[in-house]
Amino acid sequence: MKRGTLRLALAAAGFLAIGLYLAPRADAQDHGNPDSFWRATAYLWFANIDGINHIGDVSVVVGDTSSLHASFAGDVQVGKGRFRGIARFSTTSLANSGPLEGEGVPDGTEVDYDFSWTTAELLAAWQVGRFETGHAFKLSGGLRYVHQKQNLLNGPEPGEATKNWVEPVGGAEYFAEMGGPFWVAVDGSIGGFGIGSQFTWQVGAELGIRVGGPVHLSLSYDYLQTEVGTKDSDYRWDEGVNQGWLFGLMIKQ
Amino acid sequence: MNGMRMCGNRWLSSLILCLAIASPALGQERSADGPRLSADWSDLVSGIDIAREMPHGRVMPTQAPLPLYSTGPIPLMAAPTAPPQDKPQFCCDRRYVWATLGEVGILLVVPWYFNRHVADDSTAVLSFDSWKRNIVQGMEWDADAFQTNMWAHPYHGNVYFNAARSNGYNFWQSSAWAWGGSFLWETFGENNRPAINDWAATAIGGIALGESLNRMSRLIWDNSATGFGRTMREFGGFLVNPLGGFSRLVRGEWTKVGANPEDRFPTRSAGDLVLGFRSVGEGGQADASSGGFFAFDYQYGNAFEDFDHPYDAFRFYIQMNGSNEEQSIGQAHLTGSLYGTELKRTEKADHVFHLAQHFDYVNIRSLETGGSSLSATFLSRWKVSDKWSILARAEPSALLIWGVNSEYADFTRRSYDFGSGAGLRLGGQLRKGKWDILDLRYSFFWQHTLNGGVGDHLLHFLSAHARVPIYKAFDIGVTGYYSIRDSYYRDFPDVFRRFPEFRAYATWSFE
Numbered sequence A: 001m002k003r004g005t006l007r008l009a010l011a012a013a014g015f016l017a018i019g020l021y022l023a024p025r026a027d028a029q030d031h032g033n034p035d036s037f038w039r040a041t042a043y044l045w046f047a048n049i050d051g052i053n054h055i056g057d058v059s060v061v062v063g064d065t066s067s068l069h070a071s072f073a074g075d076v077q078v079g080k081g082r083f084r085g086i087a088r089f090s091t092t093s094l095a096n097s098g099p100l101e102g103e104g105v106p107d108g109t110e111v112d113y114d115f116s117w118t119t120a121e122l123l124a125a126w127q128v129g130r131f132e133t134g135h136a137f138k139l140s141g142g143l144r145y146v147h148q149k150q151n152l153l154n155g156p157e158p159g160e161a162t163k164n165w166v167e168p169v170g171g172a173e174y175f176a177e178m179g180g181p182f183w184v185a186v187d188g189s190i191g192g193f194g195i196g197s198q199f200t201w202q203v204g205a206e207l208g209i210r211v212g213g214p215v216h217l218s219l220s221y222d223y224l225q226t227e228v229g230t231k232d233s234d235y236r237w238d239e240g241v242n243q244g245w246l247f248g249l250m251i252k253q
Numbered sequence B: 001m002n003g004m005r006m007c008g009n010r011w012l013s014s015l016i017l018c019l020a021i022a023s024p025a026l027g028q029e030r031s032a033d034g035p036r037l038s039a040d041w042s043d044l045v046s047g048i049d050i051a052r053e054m055p056h057g058r059v060m061p062t063q064a065p066l067p068l069y070s071t072g073p074i075p076l077m078a079a080p081t082a083p084p085q086d087k088p089q090f091c092c093d094r095r096y097v098w099a100t101l102g103e104v105g106i107l108l109v110v111p112w113y114f115n116r117h118v119a120d121d122s123t124a125v126l127s128f129d130s131w132k133r134n135i136v137q138g139m140e141w142d143a144d145a146f147q148t149n150m151w152a153h154p155y156h157g158n159v160y161f162n163a164a165r166s167n168g169y170n171f172w173q174s175s176a177w178a179w180g181g182s183f184l185w186e187t188f189g190e191n192n193r194p195a196i197n198d199w200a201a202t203a204i205g206g207i208a209l210g211e212s213l214n215r216m217s218r219l220i221w222d223n224s225a226t227g228f229g230r231t232m233r234e235f236g237g238f239l240v241n242p243l244g245g246f247s248r249l250v251r252g253e254w255t256k257v258g259a260n261p262e263d264r265f266p267t268r269s270a271g272d273l274v275l276g277f278r279s280v281g282e283g284g285q286a287d288a289s290s291g292g293f294f295a296f297d298y299q300y301g302n303a304f305e306d307f308d309h310p311y312d313a314f315r316f317y318i319q320m321n322g323s324n325e326e327q328s329i330g331q332a333h334l335t336g337s338l339y340g341t342e343l344k345r346t347e348k349a350d351h352v353f354h355l356a357q358h359f360d361y362v363n364i365r366s367l368e369t370g371g372s373s374l375s376a377t378f379l380s381r382w383k384v385s386d387k388w389s390i391l392a393r394a395e396p397s398a399l400l401i402w403g404v405n406s407e408y409a410d411f412t413r414r415s416y417d418f419g420s421g422a423g424l425r426l427g428g429q430l431r432k433g434k435w436d437i438l439d440l441r442y443s444f445f446w447q448h449t450l451n452g453g454v455g456d457h458l459l460h461f462l463s464a465h466a467r468v469p470i471y472k473a474f475d476i477g478v479t480g481y482y483s484i485r486d487s488y489y490r491d492f493p494d495v496f497r498r499f500p501e502f503r504a505y506a507t508w509s510f511e
Helices: A003-025 B002-019 B097-118 B128-137 B146-165 B171-189 B196-220 B227-240 B242-250
Strands: A037-055 A058-062 A069-080 A083-102 A110-128 A135-152 A159-179 A182-192 A199-212 A215-228 A235-252 B269-282 B285-300 B314-321 B329-345 B349-364 B367-383 B388-405 B416-432 B435-451 B455-471 B474-489 B495-510
Touching: A037 A083, A037 A110, A037 A135, A058 A110, A058 A135, A069 A235, A083 A135, A110 A159, A135 B171, A159 A199, A159 B171, A182 A215, A182 B171, A199 A235, A199 B171, A199 B196, A199 B435, B097 B146, B097 B171, B097 B242, B128 B171, B146 B171, B146 B196, B146 B242, B146 B329, B146 B349, B146 B367, B146 B388, B171 B196, B196 B227, B196 B242, B196 B285, B196 B314, B196 B329, B196 B349, B196 B367, B196 B388, B227 B242, B285 B495, B329 B367, B367 B416, B367 B474, B388 B435, B388 B474, B416 B455
Parallel strands: none
Antiparallel strands: A037 A058, A037 A069, A037 A235, A058 A083, A069 A083, A083 A110, A110 A135, A135 A159, A159 A182, A182 A199, A199 A215, A215 A235, B269 B285, B269 B495, B285 B314, B314 B329, B329 B349, B349 B367, B367 B388, B388 B416, B416 B435, B435 B455, B455 B474, B474 B495
16 A cells, blocks of 8 residues: 555544544534634645646646645635635645657657645635525635646756746635534635636535534545646646645634 | 434334335325415526516415324314324424435445446446545546536436435535535546546536425425325425435325425416427528427526525426437526525615526537526516516626537547636516516626637527417417527637527416
């Protein structure tokens, strides 16, 4: 069993054990957006990256179909009334080898590479609907900063390509209590629109459990797809995907 | 935990009881006529319900029938009394999580078993390795047919949704079950990589179909009915909402007699059955395709009055096409209010706002398009005179998961591209009494491709409808459509197509 898989299995088992042990002792957290609100979450992220990265005259297939990669993410939310300010951060990296294609590159050429993908978001969210229910629906909008770095370690054209950009993003999130200490959240967003990237599309779902006081644990899945650059760009992704499982430790008041 | 155990026991015993057909209620006669709806009805403009002006009161539920059987001491003077009711006779006084989990489990296992052992589908050969591979590799976009991805999957999402909805979960909580059920199937129900498009289309479309079918089935089920009529109602509701019917069956509610829920009936409920002829042109050839069609157009609630719960107002339209089309289900459109509020009311005008959910499916020879979207819906109506009124709507929309034809199937592996984007729906009606003399609609959609040929699709739909009353509930009508698809590809030649369509039809309206 590979190390990443083992860590994933251990994290999942730990999550379930702690959750099931503590679940009967806790009630669900009130939610929505009361008079004042804050929450902070740290995520252990088991991610994978898929896609073909075009750099100059060559392209490399990025991804790893055999293991997940331990990464990190987090978010902080503060709010009052219907308003909520959200800051999110995530970073993941991948070291692997993949096929390299391009003019003058012999067929079957493999290249070792490092690839990292970091995002930071600043969003403003507005809750739609009523507070005194077991759910909350929020619309959000803001900016996403993205940093990508591709380092080709060998092959015909070794070197480093770095790309930074800021793009608009807008989306929605739905939160619901599911009975007892359990809650779920589903969110989605689109962004880019030719500013920064050409287009981004993201969807995620989170299952959480209040384990006591303000402490929650969560298991979630997040999928982000992005299209970067135009046909003639020196740096381009057509369907770059960053997805994976997240285990969260959350404090919310 | 006690409650959960009780639920499980009740579940099992109810199933056995129903299978044995041992309920005494089978022999009872219907004790009361079902409530009747007012003749007043509302209409829609291809979207949220726009109500007619006549005031309308909510119909109250019928009284529970008197019991015919008693398990207690027999009184000398047998005065019919209601049985003691420590808790409601019909679901649900709380959420039944284990029953929901059981039904979702059945929905996962039964299709898998069918695929594996009946259809002998290689994708149903599961192992721990296949599960691990799906967890590690993550999601991709699949290459299934348009009908499978955009109709069958949302319908499957509807049963996940109603597994929870029929066991005490409210609309929003049941939505989460649709997401979860779909995710579990994608990750663990097949050995190929989970499909992100399936997850999204199944969950979002399933929520829309699920709640509308749940509302319609509640109209059919009548807890106070008995005898053959009751049986027919239970089967009818089961056909409309299989999981709701299944839950009623295992709880023994198919034969139990009692009061109906107070919110069983909406403020309005009515629809049209439409039979007609359609001629669809393609590329300027007006006689390219002709044939018959049948449509069911149902309107529930009143968007100018109903703001309490999601889908208190919705419209459901489904169209079956004749042999000139490859697919029998040619179109389905569903629009439901997730959240609504009044903006302004005056003596002459009403203005309201809704956050609305749309499910659209168009699968005809000339065009495949549709998906799930959300819109900010602004509705207005102005009373011009005692008989005449004008209604209007504007709906800027976000396309969450959408599909549009592609000519480059060799590249995309499908006959359509997947994407997301934005849209705008506009409509206006000139109404005299109950009849829409003129009904104009225009919709625009922009889809940026997420999977397929990189590029953008622009869709325009323009239509004009006119109906003339003939006799009582019958009328005849004509409709002209003009549809435009402009597809701009980064790596392929652009495509521009035009589709005129003409319809003539007869309509029977019911309330």
